[in-house]
Amino acid sequence: MINIEIDGKLVETQRGSTVMDAAHKAGVYIPHFCYHKKLSISANCRMCLVEVEKAPKPLPACATPAADGMKVHTHSEMAVKAQKGVMEFLLINHPLDCPICDQGGECQLQDVAMGYGGNASRYTEEKRVVEPKQIGELISTNEMSRCIQCTRCVRFGQEIAGLMELGMANRSEHAQIMSFVNSSVDSELSGNMIDLCPVGALTSKPFRYTARSWELSRRKSVSPHDSVGANLAVHTKDNKVVRVVAAENEEVNECWISDKDRFSYEGLNSAERLTRPMIKQGGQWIEVEWAAALEYVANGVNQLRRSAGSDQIAALATPNSTFEELYLLQKLMRGIGSGNVDFRLRQSDFSADGKQDGAPWLGMPVAELNTRDRFLIVGSFLRKDHPLLAQRIRQAVKLGAQANIMHASDDDLLMTVTNKAIVAPADLPGVLAQVLKALSIEKQAAVPAEVADVTVGTEAAAIAASLASGKDGAVLLGNFAQQHPEAVQIALLAEQIAVLAGAKFGYLGGAANSVGGYLAGAVPFGGAVQGMSAAAMLAKPRKAYILLNVEPELDMADPQAAMKAMNSADMVVCLSAFKHTGMDYADVMLPIAPFTETSGTFINTEGRAQSFKGAVKPLGDARPAWKVLRVLGNLLDVPGFDFDTSEAVRDEAGIAGNLSNHIEGLALKGAAVTPAGLQRVADVPIYAADALVRRATALQKTHDAATPVAMLHSSELQKLGLNSGDAVRVTQGGVSVQLTAAANDGLAAGTVRVAAGHPATATLGAMFGTITVERA
Amino acid sequence: MEKIKDFFKTFLLIELLKGMALTGRYMFARKITVQFPDEKTPQSFRFRGLHAQRRYENGEERCIGCKLCEAVCPAMAIKIAVAEREDGTRRTTQYDIDLTKCIFCGFCEESCPVDAIVETRVFEYHGEKRGDLYYTKPMLLAVGDKHEAQIAKDRLADSKYR
Numbered sequence: 001m002i003n004i005e006i007d008g009k010l011v012e013t014q015r016g017s018t019v020m021d022a023a024h025k026a027g028v029y030i031p032h033f034c035y036h037k038k039l040s041i042s043a044n045c046r047m048c049l050v051e052v053e054k055a056p057k058p059l060p061a062c063a064t065p066a067a068d069g070m071k072v073h074t075h076s077e078m079a080v081k082a083q084k085g086v087m088e089f090l091l092i093n094h095p096l097d098c099p100i101c102d103q104g105g106e107c108q109l110q111d112v113a114m115g116y117g118g119n120a121s122r123y124t125e126e127k128r129v130v131e132p133k134q135i136g137e138l139i140s141t142n143e144m145s146r147c148i149q150c151t152r153c154v155r156f157g158q159e160i161a162g163l164m165e166l167g168m169a170n171r172s173e174h175a176q177i178m179s180f181v182n183s184s185v186d187s188e189l190s191g192n193m194i195d196l197c198p199v200g201a202l203t204s205k206p207f208r209y210t211a212r213s214w215e216l217s218r219r220k221s222v223s224p225h226d227s228v229g230a231n232l233a234v235h236t237k238d239n240k241v242v243r244v245v246a247a248e249n250e251e252v253n254e255c256w257i258s259d260k261d262r263f264s265y266e267g268l269n270s271a272e273r274l275t276r277p278m279i280k281q282g283g284q285w286i287e288v289e290w291a292a293a294l295e296y297v298a299n300g301v302n303q304l305r306r307s308a309g310s311d312q313i314a315a316l317a318t319p320n321s322t323f324e325e326l327y328l329l330q331k332l333m334r335g336i337g338s339g340n341v342d343f344r345l346r347q348s349d350f351s352a353d354g355k356q357d358g359a360p361w362l363g364m365p366v367a368e369l370n371t372r373d374r375f376l377i378v379g380s381f382l383r384k385d386h387p388l389l390a391q392r393i394r395q396a397v398k399l400g401a402q403a404n405i406m407h408a409s410d411d412d413l414l415m416t417v418t419n420k421a422i423v424a425p426a427d428l429p430g431v432l433a434q435v436l437k438a439l440s441i442e443k444q445a446a447v448p449a450e451v452a453d454v455t456v457g458t459e460a461a462a463i464a465a466s467l468a469s470g471k472d473g474a475v476l477l478g479n480f481a482q483q484h485p486e487a488v489q490i491a492l493l494a495e496q497i498a499v500l501a502g503a504k505f506g507y508l509g510g511a512a513n514s515v516g517g518y519l520a521g522a523v524p525f526g527g528a529v530q531g532m533s534a535a536a537m538l539a540k541p542r543k544a545y546i547l548l549n550v551e552p553e554l555d556m557a558d559p560q561a562a563m564k565a566m567n568s569a570d571m572v573v574c575l576s577a578f579k580h581t582g583m584d585y586a587d588v589m590l591p592i593a594p595f596t597e598t599s600g601t602f603i604n605t606e607g608r609a610q611s612f613k614g615a616v617k618p619l620g621d622a623r624p625a626w627k628v629l630r631v632l633g634n635l636l637d638v639p640g641f642d643f644d645t646s647e648a649v650r651d652e653a654g655i656a657g658n659l660s661n662h663i664e665g666l667a668l669k670g671a672a673v674t675p676a677g678l679q680r681v682a683d684v685p686i687y688a689a690d691a692l693v694r695r696a697t698a699l700q701k702t703h704d705a706a707t708p709v710a711m712l713h714s715s716e717l718q719k720l721g722l723n724s725g726d727a728v729r730v731t732q733g734g735v736s737v738q739l740t741a742a743a744n745d746g747l748a749a750g751t752v753r754v755a756a757g758h759p760a761t762a763t764l765g766a767m768f769g770t771i772t773v774e775r776a
Numbered sequence: 777m778e779k780i781k782d783f784f785k786t787f788l789l790i791e792l793l794k795g796m797a798l799t800g801r802y803m804f805a806r807k808i809t810v811q812f813p814d815e816k817t818p819q820s821f822r823f824r825g826l827h828a829q830r831r832y833e834n835g836e837e838r839c840i841g842c843k844l845c846e847a848v849c850p851a852m853a854i855k856i857a858v859a860e861r862e863d864g865t866r867r868t869t870q871y872d873i874d875l876t877k878c879i880f881c882g883f884c885e886e887s888c889p890v891d892a893i894v895e896t897r898v899f900e901y902h903g904e905k906r907g908d909l910y911y912t913k914p915m916l917l918a919v920g921d922k923h924e925a926q927i928a929k930d931r932l933a934d935s936k937y938r
């Protein structure tokens with residue numbers, strides 16, 4: 001530690017830190033543009049010039065290392081003159097028409113110019129004009145002339161997003177921020193550049209010209225999408241959400257949020273919103289009052305209970321529902337004597353039900369990902385499923401951690417991957433077994449009998465060696481591994497590998513409440529009444545289904561089975577914020593409030609419970625789902641449904657549950673037989689993952705939301721006599737869809753990648769299994 | 777002593793005559809009563825009367841929808857909605873001034889970066905219903921179009937003091 005003096009204040013700061021860091025500590029503000037605490041130092045804006053005693057010239061605070069005994073003046077004559085001069089230079093080419101600019105009112109340059117600039121411009125010559133660039137559907141560059149070349153966006157791309165999609169071309173007055181020729185900015189974190197831009201050069205395209213910053217009310221919220229639980233600031237105007245920006249939480253999302261979190265709000269104002277309760281009578285939908293709709297549901301449920309038994313009633317919820325909703329749903333179901341409740345919609349292996357020690361979770365705090373030195377990531381479309389966790393792992397890899405990937409598809413993770421094993425889905429457990437054997441030998445431990453006779457391949461051996469060489473590893477199972485038909489085998493193997501390697505073992509949670517669903521008890525085991533899992537409910541169709549936020553053909557592991565069950569059911573009750581295909585088979589549609597219109601809690605993948613309040617009033621007649629379920633509980637005479645607030649629900653449920661990834665009482669199996677034929681590799685595209693993003697218009701125009709194609713390794717294409725771009729017929733479960741074939745050499749041999757969760761592929765069968773591809 | 781003086785002043789009608797003398801003086805002095813509407817008082821070029829929205833000479837409306845006037849209005853009399861026009865510029869889709877709320881402080885005019893919203897010399901406007909005094913964008917533009925010559929002249933006269 002060293003002592004330095006800033007404006008007469010003595011501060012103790014770390015050796016190697018900068019004057020800017022010390023000033024922050026001292027609470028002294030130094031104006032800056034290019035400096036950002038999460039980005040590298042570039043010192044190109046020169047706004048942070050300060051006077052340092054015994055230095056002949058002013059020095060940039062962001063790039064000057066603090067030295068013991070240094071005396072810094074931020075308001076001395078020299079410093080003020082330097083700052084004023086820099087400000088004048090920055091404003092030479094910057095248009096002085098703040099009222100036109102969308103950033104006006106929340107612009108760093110505007111603020112600093114007010115505090116440190118002159119009161120009038122002396123510059124009367126021509127200003128430079130920069131042509132706007134088309135860089136995608138999310139970021140507007142219409143005002144590129146406003147750029148002051150701080151290069152924050154460029155550094156963000158290089159350092160945080162992992163891919164330099166924007167760069168600075170040319171020099172001096174001709175310098176321009178631009179993307180590669182005809183390329184758009186496609187990073188799943190790109191929206192953060194809007195927050196980073198200190199001027200109005202990069203602004204939000206969907207938000208453009210809808211409101212001025214001073215008109216907005218700001219409400220804290222939590223992302224309902226991925227399992228990080230990113231903290232959001234929801235900006236509202238006239239009872240409407242008009243934009244979402246990041247709220248800082250160093251332990252969760254730092255200061256970043258993914259584009260899914262940022263732009264999904266457009267779905268909230270979608271024309272597809274369900275605003276009135278509706279009942280289908282004689283094949284026609286009629287709008288009714290809430291009381292009538294709820295009574296209709298209660299009567300239907302009561303009738304079925306008498307005629308067919310409670311066991312014939314099943315409830316499904318998405319893991320994007322709040323903790324309170326999930327808790328009340330399972331309480332309602334168990335109250336009427338049915339344990340058929342599940343939120344693990346895309347999971348297909350339920351053999352560990354009741355044998356798990358607690359709720360599967362990340363196995364460590366999210367922030368600890370940055371400190372791991374070895375990673376084994378099994379079955380994860382990491383960047384698309386977990387943009388922010390991928391970012392943290394990227395930072396760890398930059399500091400020297402080794403990332404080992406085991407997956408069916410070699411997607412570019414925008415980080416250095418040390419070893420990868422790309423195998424067909426059915427071979428995943430086999431390769432894990434190889435790694436386990438190799439690691440046992442490496443660590444001189446007894447090789448488990450079940451894996452004793454596997455032959456260790458070079459990839460597995462390399463992964464084992466990498467894991468063995470580390471101290472603080474992490475073995476992480478992604479969505480793909482969790483949805484795998486042999487998910488439990490994968491988990492058992494991965495846990496043993498983690499134990500041997502001395503690493504943490506965790507699940508990269510699938511959605512906002514993947515942990516919360518377990519803690520709320522919205523699973524068919526563990527509660528007072530046992531029931532059927534999501535898959536079993538569809539395999540043995542029930543007479544009635546209650547769907548909470550679920551769109552079965554898009555949210556379930558096997559859309560075919562789901563739709564069959566829905567179409568054959570006597571009664572389907574949809575609690576949904578949107579009108580969806582449920583209109584075809586449902587009997588009652590109850591409009592519920594999405595996350596901005598209700599209070600609730602999301603429990604993220606590290607087990608952190610984050611409660612939030614509604615930001616706006618529910619649209620139309622929509623009501624928070626916890627209120628709907630509460631009244632339904634009253635109508636069905638279930639005791640203990642007298643909650644007045646969502647907090648009361650949360651307190652009764654108790655968020656402090658047991659988190660554990662250990663599975664007790666299940667043994668490893670030997671190697672499985674690889675099925676013949678092509679295997680399906682199904683990813684859920686990032687902007688198809690839940691009902692809200694599927695309706696976010698700008699996100700749906702991005703490359704990530706393109707219509708799914710049938711991707712095959714080029715050698716597989718050759719075998720089938722196909723070329724990239726050919727129309728192909730993809731058949732699964734007796735249903736064919738026509739897609740375009742595309743070559744993807746990152747895929748394992750013997751696989752076809754066909755995305756799930758998209759209407760174009762929603763008639764196909766399960767996310768895993770064999771699939772045929774032929775020329776259309 | 778004082779009391780006696782006062783008594784004589786009252787008794788001899790001195791006070792009354794003093795008052796009547798003043799009345800008499802004004803009876804013959806030049807009248808200053810303005811015979812409105814035949815006569816009108818002179819107005820300053822800074823007179824703050826009915827609002828108007830101005831256009832540029834090419835017919836383009838000046839307002840860029842920055843909402844500064846809405847933000848500064850102490851009576852919250854202004855309501856603006858904006859949207860992006862086809863040419864990519866921000867324009868108002870709604871610009872309403874509730875003249876029953878307006879206190880004619882002139883802050884809107886002061887805050888306007890493009891001199892779009894101005895207060896004209898018109899003060900004898902009226903409405904037969906309350907709603908008639910709720911001025912919408914077309915009404916404000918019409919006022920501007922009608923009085924543009926005077927408005928421009930007044931801005932020019934004021935410009936050397938700014």
